[in-house]
Amino acid sequence: MRISELADTTGVTIATLKYYLREGLLHPGRSQGATRADYDETHVERVRLVRTLIDVGRLSIERVREVVTALDVPPESRHLLLGTAHDVLRQSASGPPPEAVVARITSLGLPDCAGSPASTQLAQALAAAEAAGWPISDATLTSWYAAMTRVADADVVPELAAMSPGDALHHAIIGNVLTDPVVIALRRVAQEALSARRFEAGGS
Amino acid sequence: MRISELADTTGVTIATLKYYLREGLLHPGRSQGATRADYDETHVERVRLVRTLIDVGRLSIERVREVVTALDVPPESRHLLLGTAHDVLRQSASGPPPEAVVARITSLGLPDCAGSPASTQLAQALAAAEAAGWPISDATLTSWYAAMTRVADADVVPELAAMSPGDALHHAIIGNVLTDPVVIALRRVAQEALSARRFEAGGS
Structure with a gap:
């Protein structure tokens, strides 16, 4: 055409x-x-x-070029492939995360994907929250991880194993881009429902 | 000073x-x-x-002004307050969501917060995913909602009831801004862990 x-x-x-x-x-x-x-x-x-x-993903032109380049020469390994997907979707953050935060993630029994884009992203997000005066307790972090494992269960589908590397990478990137906003919106809806249940009865 | x-x-x-x-x-x-x-x-x-x-929140100057204005004259009701927080944090989206998507949310037993910023955000995110060729099954949506209720359980703390409206609004906005990236990073880490478990053993 x-x-x-x-x-x-x-x-x-x-x-x-x-x-x-x-x-x-x-x-x-x-x-x-x-x-x-x-x-x-x-x-x-x-x-x-x-x-x-x-x-939907609000990626910059620069970042879209990274995605497209990765899709043209996808890694062969399924596992590296997810790392590539997470890498192009990362929030830009400055420098490596503090060692204390990385050690904390490991000590909580969260998977030790040392140096993987996902664990780096987690350490950076935790460090940013803490620096802004919003520490997250071990109990909350562990509970959130269990919840997000439930979410991820629908992400890592068996069908991925049968796809070509390019298709699998496309699936991982586009799936996260399109459904992150759904997951975050569900968090807000759940907050509203809990708030109504906990505070509405009390009058205000 | x-x-x-x-x-x-x-x-x-x-x-x-x-x-x-x-x-x-x-x-x-x-x-x-x-x-x-x-x-x-x-x-x-x-x-x-x-x-x-x-x-951290990557809000525009325009959106930051909305937050600041809301904080200066916070709504009195705890419940409206959460709506205000969600409203300023919404992703900009065009127009009201399709009625079919709204009906589906209700039919699944997700809370019917008709017209609330959170449920509008959810309907828009679902419609966007569907339009891009990524429909989300009822089973996945229900499972994700249960998971995000677990996440929200740590968000809607009883202490909110004792706070001034301004402090509670500040808490709701800043809490979401700082911890959304943590929640999304945990999703990625969980994907890696599940991927390693499901695919690594198989050789690739």
């Missing part, structure tokens, strides 16, 4: 598609002479992925 | 403090003549709050 049809199919303007091509977020079409190129289903899918990462 | 001392105490430059004053994120100091003003502990606390909302 021509670029104008790609624009119609995806609902993304030609100017934006050209921007994606320039920035390397979208692979070039098959050249059909000096001024025309032909695009196919892989372009439609890629444009949809890029839009989801930007609109 | 002078503005230079406020800068030293908070680690925020004088230029940025003046920007916060102009934008109404920071209340004016007590005037001490035409070119001097006096700042106190309330300013130190407010600057720290603004930094946390921007650095």
